Amino acid sequence: MTTAVYPGTFDPITNGHYDLIERASRLFDKVVVAIASSPGKGPTLDLDTRMQLTREVVSAHDNVVVVGFSGLMTEFMKEQQARVLLRGLRAVSDFEYELQLANMNRAQMPDLETVFLTPEVENSYISSTLVREIARLGGDVSGHVHPRVAETLRKHYNT
Numbered sequence: 001m002t003t004a005v006y007p008g009t010f011d012p013i014t015n016g017h018y019d020l021i022e023r024a025s026r027l028f029d030k031v032v033v034a035i036a037s038s039p040g041k042g043p044t045l046d047l048d049t050r051m052q053l054t055r056e057v058v059s060a061h062d063n064v065v066v067v068g069f070s071g072l073m074t075e076f077m078k079e080q081q082a083r084v085l086l087r088g089l090r091a092v093s094d095f096e097y098e099l100q101l102a103n104m105n106r107a108q109m110p111d112l113e114t115v116f117l118t119p120e121v122e123n124s125y126i127s128s129t130l131v132r133e134i135a136r137l138g139g140d141v142s143g144h145v146h147p148r149v150a151e152t153l154r155k156h157y158n159t
Contacts, residue, residue, distance in 0.1 A: 034068075
């Protein structure tokens with residue numbers, strides 16, 4: 001059984017994230033969406049909320065599980081008995097950092113393989129950062145996130 005881990009803060013999960021998860025669910029036997037606690041990044045939504053929203057968004061996929069984590073990715077990969085790390089590339093500018101990260105992860109776990117997926121064109125410009133900013137300013141994010149995520153952001157920002 002091939003397990004792929006897709007890590008991120010998912011603050012919040014966007015249609016771009018879902019796009020990659022949905023396609024990965026067809027490529028791998030099991031996809032673990034690993035939501036980083038990331039206290040250093042100061043996420044807008046707490047870990048439990050991010051996990052709950054992600055579970056709701058991916059609920060149609062029986063082979064996708066959502067797990068929170070902190071610490072080294074390579075240690076988490078070992079805990080999950082996974083050798084495939086899934087990363088998304090929206091633009092060429094993402095590649096340099098992602099390549100560096102992939103090589104560092106491989107240095108720590110030589111049998112780890114990083115697989116890059118690109119989102120559909122209509123999702124290529126979406127980022128959690130942009131979605132949060134639009135929501136914070138009272139804008140409509142419904143075209144970029146699941147309805148439940150849009151509702152949570154409206155309540156969070158009281159708009």
